[in-house]
Amino acid sequence: MRITKFxxxxxxxxxxxxxxxxxxxxxxxxxxxxxxxGLYTLMPLGMRVVNKIMNIIREELNEIxxxxxxxxxxxxxxxxxxxxxxxxxxxxxxxxxxxxxxVDMLFxxxxxxxxxxxxxxxxxxxxxxxxxxxxxxxxxxxxxxxxFGLMRCxxxxxxxxxSFDINEDDAKKNYNNHFKAYLKIFKKMGLTAIPMQxxxxxxxxxxxxxxxxxxxxxxxxxxYDKKLDEITENLAQFDISELQNIYAKTDDKHDEKNCPTLPxxxxxxxxxxxxxxxxxxxxxxxxxxxxxxxxxxxxxxxxGGCYGMGVxxxxxxxxEVNNDEKGIIWHKSISPFDVILINLSPKDEKIIQKCNEIxxxxxxxxxxxxxxDTHSSPGQKFNNADLIGIPFQIILGxxxxxxxxxxxxxxxxxxxSTVLIENLLQEIIxxx
Amino acid sequence: MRITKFxxxxxxxxxxxxxxxxxxxxxxxxxxxxxxxGLYTLMPLGMRVVNKIMNIIREELNEIxxxxxxxxxxxxxxxxxxxxxxxxxxxxxxxxxxxxxxVDMLFxxxxxxxxxxxxxxxxxxxxxxxxxxxxxxxxxxxxxxxxFGLMRCxxxxxxxxxSFDINEDDAKKNYNNHFKAYLKIFKKMGLTAIPMQxxxxxxxxxxxxxxxxxxxxxxxxxxYDKKLDEITENLAQFDISELQNIYAKTDDKHDEKNCPTLPxxxxxxxxxxxxxxxxxxxxxxxxxxxxxxxxxxxxxxxxGGCYGMGVxxxxxxxxEVNNDEKGIIWHKSISPFDVILINLSPKDEKIIQKCNEIxxxxxxxxxxxxxxDTHSSPGQKFNNADLIGIPFQIILGxxxxxxxxxxxxxxxxxxxSTVLIENLLQEIIxxx
Numbered sequence: 037m038r039i040t041k042f043x044x045x046x047x048x049x050x051x052x053x054x055x056x057x058x059x060x061x062x063x064x065x066x067x068x069x070x071x072x073x074g075l076y077t078l079m080p081l082g083m084r085v086v087n088k089i090m091n092i093i094r095e096e097l098n099e100i101x102x103x104x105x106x107x108x109x110x111x112x113x114x115x116x117x118x119x120x121x122x123x124x125x126x127x128x129x130x131x132x133x134x135x136x137x138x139v140d141m142l143f144x145x146x147x148x149x150x151x152x153x154x155x156x157x158x159x160x161x162x163x164x165x166x167x168x169x170x171x172x173x174x175x176x177x178x179x180x181x182x183x184f185g186l187m188r189c190x191x192x193x194x195x196x197x198x199s200f201d202i203n204e205d206d207a208k209k210n211y212n213n214h215f216k217a218y219l220k221i222f223k224k225m226g227l228t229a230i231p232m233q234x235x236x237x238x239x240x241x242x243x244x245x246x247x248x249x250x251x252x253x254x255x256x257x258x259x260y261d262k263k264l265d266e267i268t269e270n271l272a273q274f275d276i277s278e279l280q281n282i283y284a285k286t287d288d289k290h291d292e293k294n295c296p297t298l299p300x301x302x303x304x305x306x307x308x309x310x311x312x313x314x315x316x317x318x319x320x321x322x323x324x325x326x327x328x329x330x331x332x333x334x335x336x337x338x339x340g341g342c343y344g345m346g347v348x349x350x351x352x353x354x355x356e357v358n359n360d361e362k363g364i365i366w367h368k369s370i371s372p373f374d375v376i377l378i379n380l381s382p383k384d385e386k387i388i389q390k391c392n393e394i395x396x397x398x399x400x401x402x403x404x405x406x407x408x409d410t411h412s413s414p415g416q417k418f419n420n421a422d423l424i425g426i427p428f429q430i431i432l433g434x435x436x437x438x439x440x441x442x443x444x445x446x447x448x449x450x451x452x453s454t455v456l457i458e459n460l461l462q463e464i465i466x467x468x
Numbered sequence: 469m470r471i472t473k474f475x476x477x478x479x480x481x482x483x484x485x486x487x488x489x490x491x492x493x494x495x496x497x498x499x500x501x502x503x504x505x506g507l508y509t510l511m512p513l514g515m516r517v518v519n520k521i522m523n524i525i526r527e528e529l530n531e532i533x534x535x536x537x538x539x540x541x542x543x544x545x546x547x548x549x550x551x552x553x554x555x556x557x558x559x560x561x562x563x564x565x566x567x568x569x570x571v572d573m574l575f576x577x578x579x580x581x582x583x584x585x586x587x588x589x590x591x592x593x594x595x596x597x598x599x600x601x602x603x604x605x606x607x608x609x610x611x612x613x614x615x616f617g618l619m620r621c622x623x624x625x626x627x628x629x630x631s632f633d634i635n636e637d638d639a640k641k642n643y644n645n646h647f648k649a650y651l652k653i654f655k656k657m658g659l660t661a662i663p664m665q666x667x668x669x670x671x672x673x674x675x676x677x678x679x680x681x682x683x684x685x686x687x688x689x690x691x692y693d694k695k696l697d698e699i700t701e702n703l704a705q706f707d708i709s710e711l712q713n714i715y716a717k718t719d720d721k722h723d724e725k726n727c728p729t730l731p732x733x734x735x736x737x738x739x740x741x742x743x744x745x746x747x748x749x750x751x752x753x754x755x756x757x758x759x760x761x762x763x764x765x766x767x768x769x770x771x772g773g774c775y776g777m778g779v780x781x782x783x784x785x786x787x788e789v790n791n792d793e794k795g796i797i798w799h800k801s802i803s804p805f806d807v808i809l810i811n812l813s814p815k816d817e818k819i820i821q822k823c824n825e826i827x828x829x830x831x832x833x834x835x836x837x838x839x840x841d842t843h844s845s846p847g848q849k850f851n852n853a854d855l856i857g858i859p860f861q862i863i864l865g866x867x868x869x870x871x872x873x874x875x876x877x878x879x880x881x882x883x884x885s886t887v888l889i890e891n892l893l894q895e896i897i898x899x900x
Binding site for chain 2: 073077080084104107109111131139150158159180
């Protein structure tokens with residue numbers, strides 16, 4: 037994509053009151069724009085990041101056998117009466133409406149009821165289990181005081197999955213598959229997520245984990261056994277139940293006296309919650325009285341769990357973790373582009389031609405390239421490239437060109453390597 | 469995907485009152501389920517079709533330089549006051565709400581106001597034009613009587629694009645690029661869309677085209693010059709302005725006396741509207757008083773247009789056009805899977821092994837395969853395969869296996885070709 041044909045409205049200064057770095061950098065890098073309190077437009081660069089995050093989530097959930105669906109955003113309040121959550125859930129944060137026929141509806145904050153209604157329609161026998169539906173869809177929460185940009189807004193993209201199993205053993209296997217998929221998803225995105233025992237709250241049930249990304253400005257304080265740091269880095273070698281039993285709790289649940297971990301092994305950090313998973317047994321199938329036939333011919337209430345992951349929140353959390361004074365530093369898996377090609381001599385016909393060649397070559401090789409073909413000064417181009425945080429910058433000016441050389445700058449550590457132009461493609465492929 | 473691990477709740481009969489074939493077949497094939505009046509869940513098969521449609525739209529719009537964004541679904545009513553559309557637009561079909569602070573909000577039926585607000589924030593000069601934003605997002609319309617399944621529901625997925633240009637000439641070029649992209653998108657999906665002159669209605673402006681897919685049960689009657697049939701088949705050879713001037717109008721706008729086409733060249737058919745594009749000049753920038761600096765240094769109101777396309781509606785229209793008494797017939801570009809592999813002898817270990825081999829081979833070659841590994845009877849498997857409409861069925865039973873042969877059935881014409889098992893992959897690659 038040529039910058040002259042793309043819309044990246046970077047800003048030098050931002051006037052709005054932003055207290056967290058992700059909010060500030062998302063605005064400065066032109067990735068989001070606020071249209072009303074807590075309501076943001078994902079701009080072209082931001083949309084590309086979100087599309088990449090969604091696709092990583094899809095890959096890993098499809099891999100464990102989940103099926104993607106899309107539930108309606110508008111839900112009939114009757115379903116919430118049936119599940120017993122009509123009064124309790126979220127209170128005034130839930131956006132409610134009467135439709136033109138006077139029917140009470142609400143705008144999806146979560147979709148347990150919808151998933152159970154869909155299950156009830158067609159699933160009649162234990163033979164059809166396990167089933168897990170997931171959707172990636174917009175959710176609504178009318179926060180009284182939206183803040184922190186994408187961290188706490190009124191409309192956001194979430195992945196929510198709902199599983200149905202015959203019995204607790206199967207359900208816990210399913211739960212563990214999701215637990216593991218979550219760790220894989222975060223790892224793929226270059227993020228370390230710490231799983232921790234959590235309360236089940238309004239969702240119900242007796243088993244639940246939150247996933248927190250460690251970040252200085254995280255909203256929650258978390259205590260955890262230092263073993264977790266090693267394990268999440270070497271996921272494949274560890275048994276999930278072992279992992280789940282290692283101590284990790286948010287500060288409101290941490291109990292110093294009853295903590296099984298020795299004080300010297302306990303780490304305190306701050307974290308951003310990006311996922312929450314629940315095993316809620318047959319709470320919903322019982323409340324809604326949904327039964328299917330078991331192997332013994334008798335009707336029973338299947339058990340299940342739900343799995344949430346904040347898509348737009350992950351984008352913000354990734355920035356909280358990976359940034360410096362110059363701007364964002366994207367991990368290559370979720371960067372809006374693989375590389376940025378910077379033409380330092382945009383008036384020099386030979387350099388233009390060479391940049392065009394490189395751009396076309398990269399596109400043919402499926403290297404997603406942002407090409408800075410503007411007439412801005414080199415300084416402005418470097419600042420912009422550092423701000424928007426694409427992991428590799430490819431820099432061509434007339435000096436290098438004379439020697440048939442081109443620079444590759446690593447955004448994270450600032451290191452520059454100079455390569456022969458004809459070797460550029462293979463060098464970049466190695467990096468990606 | 470193995471059917472035993474997927475959720476395709478096909479139905480023999482449907483009890484609900486369905487008057488159009490797409491509604492009936494979407495329900496029978498387990499692709500959608502209704503959760504409330506006019507509110508449908510996209511089930512796993514339906515979701516796959518919608519994902520394919522969305523990706524075709526993205527490809528073609530990215531190709532003409534449009535940038536994908538995502539506007540919030542909740543909009544502040546103030547923006548609609550500013551554009552002057554607050555009172556007029558859609559009336560009671562627009563879902564309105566007061567948020568917890570008493571602010572008037574509405575749930576996006578369209579997003580001209582949002583696009584203009586975003587434009588206003590960052591675009592200050594003619595140098596930044598042209599810009600076209602598009603989003604694929606859920607839209608709401610509180611129909612008084614939702615009907616025809618996905619054809620007229622209360623919540624649906626739409627692509628909506630908004631372009632900004634310096635002057636009428638540029639804007640019309642942009643309009644024509646979208647006009648052409650629309651025809652390409654439909655052609656890629658195996659659909660013929662007839663473009664026709666349309667009224668601009670509540671969107672405003674003086675140039676507008678609707679795109680209708682010809683279908684017996686189409687909601688609109690349309691009159692058009694038979695030349696259009698030839699032209700839309702051979703798009704590349706025709707000039708767009710020539711194409712736009714060929715007579716085509718919906719029956720409510722058709723005027724027999726002033727029709728420039730000879731009666732013998734006039735065709736009357738029924739159509740389903742799947743797209744609508746508008747050039748609305750500076751209507752919005754003037755009403756909202758949005759200006760940028762021109763080449764002469766003076767401020768001016770840029771001009772623009774908008775482009776809508778019904779994503780879930782296209783899925784329904786494709787079924788209206790391509791079906792038979794057995795079920796749906798998908799075009800390969802939007803089929804939920806490329807092929808369906810049918811194991812006729814699911815108790816025979818050798819056949820199971822061979823089917824597994826084929827399945828794995830196909831997956832390695834990126835052939836999206838649905839594998840019917842169930843224990844249903846051959847008759848049930850054939851009926852289901854015909855109902856869900858994947859274009860190519862690959863059928864293996866013990867008789868064929870003994871001769872090292874396998875059948876490929878074309879869903880559309882029912883023709884069966886028998887090939888050697890070792891040649892299967894290359895035969896399928898030829899077909900896709």
